[in-house]
Amino acid sequence: MHKIDSFLRETQRLDGLGLVTMRRLALRPFTFSNGVTVPAGTLIAIPTNATHRDESIYSNADKFDGFRFARLRGSKEDTVTSRYQTVSTSSENLSFGLGRHTCPGRFFAVNEVKALFAYIVATYDIKFEEGKGAPRALCIAGVRFPGTANVMFRTRQK
Numbered sequence: 763m764h765k766i767d768s769f770l771r772e773t774q775r776l777d778g779l780g781l782v783t784m785r786r787l788a789l790r791p792f793t794f795s796n797g798v799t800v801p802a803g804t805l806i807a808i809p810t811n812a813t814h815r816d817e818s819i820y821s822n823a824d825k826f827d828g829f830r831f832a833r834l835r836g837s838k839e840d841t842v843t844s845r846y847q848t849v850s851t852s853s854e855n856l857s858f859g860l861g862r863h864t865c866p867g868r869f870f871a872v873n874e875v876k877a878l879f880a881y882i883v884a885t886y887d888i889k890f891e892e893g894k895g896a897p898r899a900l901c902i903a904g905v906r907f908p909g910t911a912n913v914m915f916r917t918r919q920k
């Protein structure tokens with residue numbers, strides 16, 4: 763499951779739901795700890811996609827590497843409840859938001875996807891149509907809409 767978990771987190775890192783998350787409207791002027799002040803009426807959001815593709819945080823940031831986080835989980839500096847899990851949020855993993863309003867449904871959602879994923883892998887052989895790969899997503903107003911593709915399923919050959 764470490765590897766599936768890593769695969770899911772990597773998928774969210776590069777192809778999460780939003781280019782930006784945690785959209786907020788400042789109802790009154792607000793000054794951050796770094797001195798930046800946001801006037802009342804300003805819409806702000808967190809640059810999730812840009813953070814997830816930041817080369818100073820992730821090596822080969824634009825490259826999909828399914829076992830990236832599985833390898834990091836084996837590293838010495840990691841903790842028992844790994845900070846590299848899909849559900850572990852941080853300023854480097856913003857797919858489920860961060861802080862007080864972090865998604866409370868993430869444990870449920872990730873377990874569901876893992877169960878689905880495990881069922882598909884154990885039951886079918888799957889691939890894209892001949893000569894085709896993952897479809898390009900369409901990004902509008904900070905929201906990523908997945909592209910469409912035909913995926914071929916057949917009963918898994920033993």
Ligand code: HEM
Pocket residue numbers: 779783784785856857858859860862863864865866867868870871872
């Ligand atoms: C892969 C699936 C999911 C993703 C990517 C996701 C993503 C997010 C994100 C980014 C936020 C933070 C929004 C913000 O701060 O503005 C959030 C909040 C929230 N999510 Fe999810 N979510 C998922 C599944 C779920 C599920 C399955 C549930 C419920 C069963 C859920 C319930 C909530 C709730 C109630 C909040 C608001 C929390 C608050 O404001 O304190 N989410 N989600």
